[in-house]
Amino acid sequence: MVLTLPGKSRSAARTETTLRIIAPIAVGILVLVGWQFLVSVIGVSDYLLPSPAAIVEEFIEFFPSMVSATLITGWNALLGLIIGSILGILLAAIAAGWRPIDHMSAPVVASLAVIPIVALAPVLNSMFGADSQFGRQAIAGLASFVPVFINTLRGFRQTLPVHRDLMKVYAASSAQIVRTVTLPTAVPFVFTGIRIASSLAVISALVAEYFGGPRGGLGGLISTSAASSAYARAWAYVVASIVLGLVFFLATLALERLATRGRRRS
Amino acid sequence: MTAENLAPAIRRRRSAPARELVRWGYGVLGILVIAAVWELYKFLGPADGVVIGEARVLPRTTDLAMPHTWDMVTRLFDPVSRSATANPLWLEVALAALVTLGIAAVGWLVGVVVGFGLALIMQRWKLAEWGILPWVILSQTVPLIAFAPIVRSWGSRVEIGAFEWQDWMSVAVIASYLAFFPIAIGALRGLQSPDAIHTELMHTYGVGWWKTLLKLRIPASVPYLLPALRLGAANAVVGVVVAEVSTGMQGGIGRILIQYAGQASGDPAKAWGPIFGSIVLGLAAAGSVAILGAILKNYRRVEINA
Amino acid sequence: MTQVPEPQPTDSSATPTRSADAVVVRGVDKTFDTRSGQVQALTAIGLTVSAGEFVSLIGPSGCGKSTLMRLIADLDQPTAGSVTVFGKTASRARLDQDYGIAFQQAGLLPWRTVAANVGLPLELHGATSRDRNARIEELLDMVGLSDFADRYPDQLSGGMQQRVAIARSLAEKPDLLLMDEPFGALDEMTRERMQTELLRICAETGAAVVFVTHSIPEAVYLSDRVVVMSPRPGRIQQIVPMALTRDPEHAEALREDRAFFDGVTAVREALHTGSPVPTGARGVENR
Amino acid sequence: MTQVPEPQPTDSSATPTRSADAVVVRGVDKTFDTRSGQVQALTAIGLTVSAGEFVSLIGPSGCGKSTLMRLIADLDQPTAGSVTVFGKTASRARLDQDYGIAFQQAGLLPWRTVAANVGLPLELHGATSRDRNARIEELLDMVGLSDFADRYPDQLSGGMQQRVAIARSLAEKPDLLLMDEPFGALDEMTRERMQTELLRICAETGAAVVFVTHSIPEAVYLSDRVVVMSPRPGRIQQIVPMALTRDPEHAEALREDRAFFDGVTAVREALHTGSPVPTGARGVENR
Amino acid sequence: SGGPSDTGSGSNENAGDSLTEVKLQLQWLPQGQFAGYFAALDQGYFEDEGLDVEIIPSGGDIVPQDALANGDVDYAIAWVPKVLGSIEAGANVTNIAQIFQRSGTLQVSWADSGIESVADFEGKKIGSWGFGNEWEIFAAMAAEGLDSSKVEIITQDFNMNAFLQGDIDAAQAMTYNEYAQLLETPNPETGELYTAEDFNVISYEDTVGAMLQDAIWADTEKLESDEQYQETTVSFLKAVLKGWVYAADNPEEASQITLDAGSGWGPSHELWMVNETNKLIWPAENGIGFIDEAAFDKTVAGALSAVNEAGAALITEEPPAGVWTNDYIQQALDALEEEGVDTKGQDFTPIDVTLEEGGN
Numbered sequence A: 001m002v003l004t005l006p007g008k009s010r011s012a013a014r015t016e017t018t019l020r021i022i023a024p025i026a027v028g029i030l031v032l033v034g035w036q037f038l039v040s041v042i043g044v045s046d047y048l049l050p051s052p053a054a055i056v057e058e059f060i061e062f063f064p065s066m067v068s069a070t071l072i073t074g075w076n077a078l079l080g081l082i083i084g085s086i087l088g089i090l091l092a093a094i095a096a097g098w099r100p101i102d103h104m105s106a107p108v109v110a111s112l113a114v115i116p117i118v119a120l121a122p123v124l125n126s127m128f129g130a131d132s133q134f135g136r137q138a139i140a141g142l143a144s145f146v147p148v149f150i151n152t153l154r155g156f157r158q159t160l161p162v163h164r165d166l167m168k169v170y171a172a173s174s175a176q177i178v179r180t181v182t183l184p185t186a187v188p189f190v191f192t193g194i195r196i197a198s199s200l201a202v203i204s205a206l207v208a209e210y211f212g213g214p215r216g217g218l219g220g221l222i223s224t225s226a227a228s229s230a231y232a233r234a235w236a237y238v239v240a241s242i243v244l245g246l247v248f249f250l251a252t253l254a255l256e257r258l259a260t261r262g263r264r265r266s
Numbered sequence B: 001m002t003a004e005n006l007a008p009a010i011r012r013r014r015s016a017p018a019r020e021l022v023r024w025g026y027g028v029l030g031i032l033v034i035a036a037v038w039e040l041y042k043f044l045g046p047a048d049g050v051v052i053g054e055a056r057v058l059p060r061t062t063d064l065a066m067p068h069t070w071d072m073v074t075r076l077f078d079p080v081s082r083s084a085t086a087n088p089l090w091l092e093v094a095l096a097a098l099v100t101l102g103i104a105a106v107g108w109l110v111g112v113v114v115g116f117g118l119a120l121i122m123q124r125w126k127l128a129e130w131g132i133l134p135w136v137i138l139s140q141t142v143p144l145i146a147f148a149p150i151v152r153s154w155g156s157r158v159e160i161g162a163f164e165w166q167d168w169m170s171v172a173v174i175a176s177y178l179a180f181f182p183i184a185i186g187a188l189r190g191l192q193s194p195d196a197i198h199t200e201l202m203h204t205y206g207v208g209w210w211k212t213l214l215k216l217r218i219p220a221s222v223p224y225l226l227p228a229l230r231l232g233a234a235n236a237v238v239g240v241v242v243a244e245v246s247t248g249m250q251g252g253i254g255r256i257l258i259q260y261a262g263q264a265s266g267d268p269a270k271a272w273g274p275i276f277g278s279i280v281l282g283l284a285a286a287g288s289v290a291i292l293g294a295i296l297k298n299y300r301r302v303e304i305n306a
Numbered sequence C, D: 001m002t003q004v005p006e007p008q009p010t011d012s013s014a015t016p017t018r019s020a021d022a023v024v025v026r027g028v029d030k031t032f033d034t035r036s037g038q039v040q041a042l043t044a045i046g047l048t049v050s051a052g053e054f055v056s057l058i059g060p061s062g063c064g065k066s067t068l069m070r071l072i073a074d075l076d077q078p079t080a081g082s083v084t085v086f087g088k089t090a091s092r093a094r095l096d097q098d099y100g101i102a103f104q105q106a107g108l109l110p111w112r113t114v115a116a117n118v119g120l121p122l123e124l125h126g127a128t129s130r131d132r133n134a135r136i137e138e139l140l141d142m143v144g145l146s147d148f149a150d151r152y153p154d155q156l157s158g159g160m161q162q163r164v165a166i167a168r169s170l171a172e173k174p175d176l177l178l179m180d181e182p183f184g185a186l187d188e189m190t191r192e193r194m195q196t197e198l199l200r201i202c203a204e205t206g207a208a209v210v211f212v213t214h215s216i217p218e219a220v221y222l223s224d225r226v227v228v229m230s231p232r233p234g235r236i237q238q239i240v241p242m243a244l245t246r247d248p249e250h251a252e253a254l255r256e257d258r259a260f261f262d263g264v265t266a267v268r269e270a271l272h273t274g275s276p277v278p279t280g281a282r283g284v285e286n287r
Numbered sequence E: 001s002g003g004p005s006d007t008g009s010g011s012n013e014n015a016g017d018s019l020t021e022v023k024l025q026l027q028w029l030p031q032g033q034f035a036g037y038f039a040a041l042d043q044g045y046f047e048d049e050g051l052d053v054e055i056i057p058s059g060g061d062i063v064p065q066d067a068l069a070n071g072d073v074d075y076a077i078a079w080v081p082k083v084l085g086s087i088e089a090g091a092n093v094t095n096i097a098q099i100f101q102r103s104g105t106l107q108v109s110w111a112d113s114g115i116e117s118v119a120d121f122e123g124k125k126i127g128s129w130g131f132g133n134e135w136e137i138f139a140a141m142a143a144e145g146l147d148s149s150k151v152e153i154i155t156q157d158f159n160m161n162a163f164l165q166g167d168i169d170a171a172q173a174m175t176y177n178e179y180a181q182l183l184e185t186p187n188p189e190t191g192e193l194y195t196a197e198d199f200n201v202i203s204y205e206d207t208v209g210a211m212l213q214d215a216i217w218a219d220t221e222k223l224e225s226d227e228q229y230q231e232t233t234v235s236f237l238k239a240v241l242k243g244w245v246y247a248a249d250n251p252e253e254a255s256q257i258t259l260d261a262g263s264g265w266g267p268s269h270e271l272w273m274v275n276e277t278n279k280l281i282w283p284a285e286n287g288i289g290f291i292d293e294a295a296f297d298k299t300v301a302g303a304l305s306a307v308n309e310a311g312a313a314l315i316t317e318e319p320p321a322g323v324w325t326n327d328y329i330q331q332a333l334d335a336l337e338e339e340g341v342d343t344k345g346q347d348f349t350p351i352d353v354t355l356e357e358g359g360n
């Protein structure tokens, strides 16, 4: 059994911080080296599994197209994330205030949570037009909606009884209660939902590109490159999409941290 | 402090049926409301939707874009095609859904094994947690669809003795890729959930990591694990459908999804059959984890919001 | 503690209402509807708390102490009987902010600084920011936390948080303080210090106090009268007047006074009336 | 309580080790490395607990009571000095299961029934299921919970849970019980009942007890000796021998005894030596 | 080495006992486009040649030539331009039979849209499926001085809704599939199905961009070194060609065969597909499957000129020699000739197919 003691010395703390950064990098480098080794020494066909070096090469060669594709997909994901989050928060607020809405939305939300994006893509393209990015944004929005809704609803239910009593004691108006207690309590939950939604938004926006609409995004270019067996280029676009996903994740993580700062023990 | 402790248990047992009924009632009402809104909008909305600036913010209302809800439902009971031997659509969808469900179950199991294994490693060694966890999180930003052909191709090389890699296995692998993530995270949180008081108790009993794992950490992880397993099941279904589309595997719901989408110009309602099918499928998969929850109910006496 | 009027040894539940009385509870019953049936939490409660008087409620868990306090605070309504606070209905008194309240958990808002927590009621009732700041300073000074105005609750110890909560309950200079086990979460030494401070604050403000506690020494040390309650259903078992002469200069010495121990013994015996003192015999616990 | 040996009024930290002594702590220092520097939790602690003796540790929050107990239990290692338990190292004693331990929270495993919780240590150490069941029955009988063997912890009140935890700590018939504020979370009445029961159990089993508490009356009522500690850094302020003649027949009467109040006063005064008794003066709280 | 089966009876010896296993990778789901292969399977032509053929369908992301290059399969059906890209990326595959002699790609616009040639694409929304199906468009546009900066390329999904609803001005359509989908759709204004008069149709076959489509590809290295594979190749091609002859002679039966093989289309659509596919194959001037060097060079030229929206060219240099060979198809054709099979289909006449609503 590993007994981790709660207290740590300053030097130990510093070592921990360093290790926390070094360990994942080390794992990453190990994988990359192993990968390169597989390709260049063992000789796994470079054709199917391009070497990291080849990917980097392609990444540099097609850098302008990487950037523009990332921007297109990123914009779709961002818009979807924002719209989905706003809808999620609003609907959660309504559901929190009125139970029947909560019950009524349950099957719809559950369905949205399990529906494969590919199933909706063609239908949404028909409904909203294949010539605009809206279909993808809608898909990213739907994907974001679910976690934001669920977490926000939970957040609205977290108000402590003692806080509720306190507000009643102060004869606070409902607007005051929402402003001083309900919203601040829910905020960390909302941001947790948004963080979870961020990765989903990117992936969904990207996958939706496989199913029609204007070209130029990451998903379309991954498929085009792969279809002409330009696997190194396809991987380079995959790398770009990972970077995009990471940016979304880190940005929303930072937001979440910001929203919960100064209340570790709330 | 005392009576309240007992209350939740009693509450659950006593009025469960009545409350369930009300819940279901509202649920059905919710679906009806959606259908009504759909039809109402279809009736009132402009054929080309509502366009603000460049963006069409509300959909088109043509039969092509928004078939009537009753058409979607009745289409389910019509034969798939004019062919003499054609099954009704719902049967075709159901058969495909079963295939998909089977593969999803395999993918889910693999995801459980991998996810739980990773969680164990991460729990055992802090260094492993620091090294692996960021990559586990990062893995979810990787568009899995990009890997479908590669997985299939790698798989097709696996041939050990009488064992030969099948296409559905590639699909299951991709499903497990989606399923393992929530399970790894949930299991890790669960394995780390015991209070210091409990781990120290085990320490005073002088038992090692394995016994602590068996008697304390694994049972304590159940409340965290169950929602993770449920999420994993839903993800596995999504993964199978995506991978079926992407690898062109036959027999599953992903396949008929694109097939019927291809016929949506002339038969718009048909495309909704597999969509409904995949929703039911996802709900069934997630729901079957609830059975597991019922079996393990004694391990969930402390319910957790995960 | 010199301003505190002498405790009234009569059973005041029978005395007629005077508007000078801080709290008058008459013939109050409280029944909760729960999913598993009705719970009779309080029966036939009668109690009068004079202005400036310090009254403690004590009794085993589940006897209805908190319920009674919540009725006075208008956080719940009695099933039968009436509650008046300074001659008004409990509801009117709540809207008029006639009382301040503190709970077992400090119940601070974790996203607000100490100062902002203390100022919350003032803010909600539209005090100007200038008045507010002056009052906050005064209150923090009173509870000895001036240096911590800009800290967040999670940066404070339990005792300090509780002092913030008490400062908050005093923000609007109420003539009545309601406190539900405010020191329950503190260790004995901090608790003793808080008790002494509470007495000082009461002496300064002249507020009446209804104080819920589980601790006999605490009740004895603080109160003019101790209301001993018994459970199932919650009733007032006995009201024990305390005969301690309080003198701020020697507040601590009191705790080792003969009269103090006598008070403790009296309350103990009142508590055990009805529910016999266990003598090591095994008994199924009251739940 | 007749089997309990007489308390030893000498300061036992200087007495030579005998293997008959339950715990011998000699010259123990404990320093914690924290992010904000080193914390000296204990300095120069010397303490001997004889077999069968009941020793309480009392002192303000942060004085190192829990730390000392954790050193005895081998949950932490001293920075300097030595801890022996029944003449062995603390680590050996832990592996030999020479002691049972109970914490402030009962710490029951929520997915195990009462019986399975009590049987946990036996199960872990490979007792046959028959032996186990017999012992569980015996233990539950001892704490008066035979009827609740198949319940789950969440179906019990706090006091009952704590009794299960005590039964669990007794499972392997340890000669030493370590208890860290085991009754801290209970209400005063339940607490008194549990104290009485604990004394009875100790008398039955003849185990020595190291008992951490915040409550002076509790320490006085239970102990042969009360170790009063003072903080910053944690030291033994004074060891106060109790001179109560215990008699199970009149265990309750004791609480109203003159000698009891004298004990309380003695411990209070020992506690306040060094850290002057606050008299309403504002002081920044110890954290 | 010569073909393994100079006579019909020679191949019969193999039948029954030890069949050679062969995997064929299609480039899409089972459907009339691949009627010949399924017919060969159904009619036992493969078995006659001593082959046990498994036909592997494809879906979204499976690239047939990659499956072949990776050794997952023995032969693959794929469009020539897509494979040219893969060859430049390192795939070592050879075109051994050009089944489709003509391009079946159309760009369809509304009759009143004024889009009558590729030059009219400028400033319009042009649909394409992507996945490598777009190169004919880019090549044809390149010839007109257009590129993706002058037209908006929109990815079409699996149906024609985007076009029907006006999201796309001109949609990519195969004669044998998507064009039929249009003709199976009721016109909401009249309630009748759309007819050919409603649309303008640009056939890439008539443009510079025309490229060779369905061809059978084999593993180059094995072709060079593996005699067994060479023999198998000829036998395989023989059976395939017989399958296509069967499809030309019996379109109804052939369409039923693909339906049974798992095509999800309705019978009328399936029959239309078989019939239109036949039109792309027959008549075959030099015999079915024979690779016309000029047509191949034209495809290469188009592939060199086409640049997609990411600025990537399909290929940057001429493909290596040996990217195609008529050696095996010639042997197969000769052998069939000997058996008296008509491999040119000079007098092929398509049938008339009436499409039903929804393709059902």
Ligand SMILES: Nc1ncnc2c1ncn2[C@@H]1O[C@H](COP(=O)(O)OP(=O)(O)OP(=O)(O)O)[C@@H](O)[C@H]1O
Binding pocket: B001, B002, B003, B004, C032, C033, C034, C039, C040, C041, C059, C060, C061, C062, C063, C064, C065, C066, C067, C068, C234, D187
């Ligand atoms: N909101 C409620 N709904 C149902 N029953 C309640 C409610 N509040 C209190 N009760 C019940 O009323 C009785 C009295 O509860 P109350 O909280 O007033 O006791 P208490 O004396 O404050 O106990 P403690 O000392 O544990 O705080 C208990 O049996 C409790 O279960």
Ligand SMILES: Nc1ncnc2c1ncn2[C@@H]1O[C@H](COP(=O)(O)OP(=O)(O)OP(=O)(O)O)[C@@H](O)[C@H]1O
Binding pocket: A005, A006, A007, A008, C187, D032, D033, D034, D039, D040, D041, D059, D060, D061, D062, D063, D064, D065, D066, D067, D068, D234
């Ligand atoms: N693991 C640890 N790491 C760092 N400091 C610690 C650790 N454990 C205890 N301390 C410090 O050692 C001192 C003594 O702590 P300890 O918990 O023993 O006090 P205590 O007397 O049990 O207090 P309480 O009555 O609040 O339980 C405190 O200052 C505490 O902050």
Ligand SMILES: [Mg+2]
Binding pocket: C065, C066, C067, C180
């Ligand atoms: Mg209470």
Ligand SMILES: [Mg+2]
Binding pocket: D065, D066, D067, D180
């Ligand atoms: Mg402690």
